[in-house]
Amino acid sequence: MKKTLCFYFQVHQPVRLRKYRFFDIGVRHDYFDEYVNASTIKRIAANCYLPMNNLLLDLISQYGENFKVSFSISGSAIEQFEMHAPEVMESFRKLAATGCVEFIAETYGHSLASLSDSDEFESQVRYHAEKMKELFGKYPVTMRNSSLIYSDEIGRRVADMGFECMLTDGAKHVLGWKSPDYVYTNAINPRLKLLLKNSRLSDDITLRFSDRNWDEWPLTSEKFAYWLDQESRESDVVNLFMNYETFGEYQPASSGIFDFMRNLPKAVFSMTDFEFLTPSETVKKHQPVAPLHVPYPMSWSDEEKDITGWLGNELQNEAFEELFKIKDKVAKTDDYSLIRDYRRLQASDHFYYMRTKLFSDSDFHRYVSPYDTPYEAFINYMNVLSDFIARVENASSGKSERKEQVAEKKLNGKKTVKKTKNVKKDKVDKEIKE
């Protein structure tokens, strides 16, 4: 039986906040930096999304059914593509039309909701899955959580929603001696199959590809295929999970990353007995080898592969608690702008910017965060959240108030109508007199 190479690309862009001072609280409710968001989306579209989508389309037209990949596209990315780069959505639709690309469900707002005990997680996943169906014609059967955050309990919730397959990380502290290169199942509900990221091979592409100090530099398609063949003799599946922005953005075109991908299928077909499948096909083809026990949440982030990148200090915890405290109130208001802002504010990125763990030592963090320090990130976020909470409180306590206001307006309107009538009447009277 052929072994499987499973590519999964994460496409996500948070809606970045503007500089929001405390004196804006209660005064201005526009939280997002339209200029930065638009220019970022356009830049990455030009560097990565468009050229890489075209490359994948080329490969699919060249190899047909034999070349397959999968994507998750966050709701905030979709909204921004639709607004600032509609041609990106168009090219994703073309990819969907080939039938060789699986689109995966996630939380719509790239949220950390799975770590709260509210049902916000379920509602966001369903909303996103519906969106995928609307855009690409298929309701997803595979799910991935923000930053591949996973635990037994999260897996159970995902299984209860009816998903068959979920993606997560092959973290060393969870796997121990076990290999990530097999299909596993959720420890509570074995119907949910798990695919685990092969960190070494994935990171060879995402992190090390252009690193000239790396003793394997330069990485060629043939070398990569050779590693696959040599080191994965015993495995069923090698999962290459990565940020889509790796192609052309984190690894610039000049590094040769596009050529690497263009030549990879040929090298894989000629040098190995691997085939390309989507996640849902992969779990159908290979038998799971064991349940995977993950009592505490893990992720694909940092050395630790845990959730301390988002919920590792008091700043993050406070923001998180405040954010999810108002969940029910937001749900009760059927105000679209509140619900939209709520989803955007949940993006895990906002919490990642507040991490003090590595502080600014990490180049990657500096590259990703729009803030100089985690403190600035926290201050800005909390100002926005304070305003948002006030709006939600107003909306939920003030529904009747608003109705009153509307009623009052109507009343006033009538009065003025009456007045004008009176005026007219007077005029008419005057005219008659004259």
Added chain:
Amino acid sequence: MSVRVLMFGWEFPPHIAGGLGTACYGLTKGLAKHGVDVLFVMPKAGGDEDQSAVRIINASDVEVVNTFSDYEEYWKNVNFMEIGSNLVPYLDPETFEREVNRSVKEGERTGRIVYRNKFEFSGKYGSNLMEEVARYAMVAGTIASSQHFDVIHAHDWLTYTAGIVAKKISGKPLVIHVHATEYDRSGENVNTQVFDIEKRGMEVADRVITVSNLTRNIVINKYGIDPSKVFTVHNAVDFQNRKDISVTRGVKEKIVTFLGRITYQKGPEYFIEAASKVLKRYPDVRFVMAGSGDMFGRSIRRVAQLKMATKFHFTGFLKGDEVQKMFNYSDVYVMPSVSEPFGISPLEAMRSGVPTIISKQSGVAEVLKHSIKVDYWDVDALADAIYALLSYPALAKVTGRDGYDEVDKLKWENAALKIIDVYNDAIASAKCNQ
């Protein structure tokens, strides 16, 4: 073989009056811990009785040494010399003339006339100060010819000339230590005589040590010094003498503190404007401006004009324990300096567990992570940071706690190691040139 240093420095405990004395003291202590022999020469404010006298006194038989008995083990390598002189640090020539005249008349000692406002710097030089500088240099020559040492180390401009003379006479390399420049003291209205002394000191010196990269850039750009001989050694802080003082607070509101000279350089006006913005949205807070200076009257007028005098308090100049008490009273400490070569007081605030906001235009911002940094002119950002520390408890908690840990690690021993490297470098290059 350990290095032997001839150091031209300033006051020592118990008569420490300001940052420079504290820094010299800490640095000498740090050097002593690494076994460096320091021959410390300091001008002793001798008052009228021996203005013309020069005494060179060995440490073993001066009273001053007895006050250090607590630190005996560190001081066994350090010898002191006192020179009867009216030179004191932080004194501008005009005040110097006035104070010396007064002390001659009233028989007062001049040792405590420090913390005078440098911004009064008028350029009208009394002849006395320059005479003192010259006389101190002559003494330096005498010492240099009679003592054995490997390197000369001079702190700030009043001692640069002494350093130059010592170098000429002994042929030993000169290291000058820039704690502040004329640009920091006077903005762009530099006193050319002082500037010339500084520039000449930097030019003649074999190595220049600056207390921050900020100062290093000034030395390179404004004084035109070869960057390859200018090294940054950030100051450290020594809390060994610190007593725990408990304070009882009489007001229920939170307290935001500015503590320093009320002069242009320290940016008091930005603090006042920010306070006004914060009070409009957050009434449960009081602001305190502790210190004195030439912008004192103007600051009071501005506070009255903004109609916040019941919430904004001036303490005048604080002495001794009062400073630490003030820190202990505070919930937020703000240093909005326009230009600050280093800036030790935020470290003292952090040592009291107080969250701090510092200007990006301070040298200390280069070493601190757990302080919120703003541009001094960005009143909105400053107000925002103050508001955040008052409103979001997690932020105050994290910055307070992590800030405490951070300053605890800033040790003079570590700074001294870098200085020893500079010494060795200077000695080696001087040998090469011979």
